[in-house]
Amino acid sequence: MASDSSAGWVVPVNETDLISPVDETQKSPSPSLLLSSAALAGSLVEGACAILVASASAKLFLGIAAVAGAVKASRLHADIVRIPVLLVSAAAALITLWVLWNAWRARNRSAARWRKRPMTLREKFSFAVTLLASVLTLVLVVGEAIEHPIFHLH
Secondary structure, eight states, X not given: OEEETTTTEEEOOOGGGGSOHHHHHHHOOHHHHHHHHHHHHHHHHHHHHHHHHHHHHXXXXXXXXXXXXXXXXXXXXXXXXXXXXXXXXXXXXXXXXHHHHHHHHHHTSGGGGGGOOOXXXXXXXXXXXXXXXXXXXXXXXXXXXXXXXXXXXX
16 A cells, blocks of 8 residues: 555555556567558558559540640641740740840940959859750741741641
8 A cells, every 4th residue: 555644645556556558568569560560551552552543643644645646736736826925935035135145245344344253153054044045945936937837738
C-alpha cells in the first residue's frame, strides 16, 4: 500500500500497476511485426494505385494530343488566328530588340562611362539568350510568311 501522508488518503497499489508498458511490448514482438507488415502492404497498394492513376492521366493527355494531331489543328491554323499571332510575335520580338539596342547604346555612351561596370556572366547570358530568342522569332515569322502560301493552298 502506498500512502500520501500530507493528503491523508491511501491508494492501493498492486503488482500489475508497477509493470511498465515498455516491458509489456518487449515480451510480445508479434503485434508490432503484424502492424508494420500491414502498413507495408498498404503502402505498396497505395503506391501502385498512384502509379496507375498517373499513367491513366498520361494516356488521357496522349489521346487528346492524338485527336488534335488528327484534326491538324485546322481552326488554329486558320488565317484569322495565324496572322494576328504572327503579328504579335513579330511586334514583341522587335520591341525586345529595340530595348536591347537602347540598353546597349545607353551603356556605351560617354556620359555613362564613369559608372560602367563589367557585365556579370549571368547578365551576358541573359542578354545573349534574349537576343537569340528575338532574332529566332523574327526568322520564324518571316519563314512562315514565305512558306505558308507555298505549302498551304487555300
